[in-house]
Amino acid sequence: MNRLTKSAAGVILAMCAFSFSSCDEDSDVIGLNASTKYGYVKVTIEGEDPEGEDFEVTKNFKFASSGTPTGSSSVFTYDDDGFYRYFEVDRYITPFDDGDDSAVNFELQMDGEEEPTLDYGYFNFETAIITEGNKYFSLFENFNINEEDLTSYKYSPDTGKLSVKFTKELSANETNLGQALTITVDVNVKVFENIGGGIDL
Numbered sequence: 001m002n003r004l005t006k007s008a009a010g011v012i013l014a015m016c017a018f019s020f021s022s023c024d025e026d027s028d029v030i031g032l033n034a035s036t037k038y039g040y041v042k043v044t045i046e047g048e049d050p051e052g053e054d055f056e057v058t059k060n061f062k063f064a065s066s067g068t069p070t071g072s073s074s075v076f077t078y079d080d081d082g083f084y085r086y087f088e089v090d091r092y093i094t095p096f097d098d099g100d101d102s103a104v105n106f107e108l109q110m111d112g113e114e115e116p117t118l119d120y121g122y123f124n125f126e127t128a129i130i131t132e133g134n135k136y137f138s139l140f141e142n143f144n145i146n147e148e149d150l151t152s153y154k155y156s157p158d159t160g161k162l163s164v165k166f167t168k169e170l171s172a173n174e175t176n177l178g179q180a181l182t183i184t185v186d187v188n189v190k191v192f193e194n195i196g197g198g199i200d201l
Contacts, residue, residue, distance in 0.1 A: 035063045038073050039161075039189030041091045041104045043125055047181035050137050059127050061091035061104045069192040075155075075162070077193060084111045084119060085155065087162060089189050093127060102127045106187055108145070108164065110153065118153075121145025121166070123185060140176050141183065143168055160190045 040062035049055050065072040072090040077083075086109045093102040104125040110116035124142030131137070145166055154163040164187040172180045 035095050038064050042186040044184040048179045061093050063092040063095045073191050075191040075193050083113045118147045118150055162191050163188050
């Protein structure tokens with residue numbers, strides 16, 4: 001192998017090493033950026049698994065539906081004898097399946113324009129947690145969001161950016177898992193308002 005061939009091979013190996021080392025969960029993926037550009041819903045779950053072992057895991061649901069923003073990234077504003085905004089957001093853990101087996105759904109209604117207050121909130125998610133020893137368990141939890149759960153709320157009509165954080169403490173009797181859970185949710189998404197061509201339900 002001559003010197004030129006060795007140099008070319010070295011460059012190729014270095015580029016491959018850089019490519020593999022730079023790949024992580026939050027890296028941009030070519031061809032999939034469009035489904036992640038409207039933000040994410042991060043869910044941190046703390047508690048005990050079905051075997052009684054402590055766990056804490058954060059799941060980043062960052063893939064939006066390939067369909068219209070209706071339901072997946074929408075806001076409806078009502079201003080007639082009262083003012084409120086109703087948000088609905090769906091996100092998925094992977095871009096390959098829009099099924100509900102690893103997804104979140106977030107609904108929020110805020111009343112009042114100057115100092116909005118929570119009128120209605122609902123959250124549900126489903127995902128799998130992998131544990132040691134080649135085991136896993138499934139989580140499917142849903143609950144109402146109350147005023148005391150909400151730690152922050154920001155929305156800009158100009159940019160469509162919605163930022164919401166809340167924490168929910170669920171007793172063992174309130175979870176489908178049958179174990180007490182603390183669920184912290186960080187919503188950071190862009191939402192759109194329908195101006196015609198259909199009705200948001």
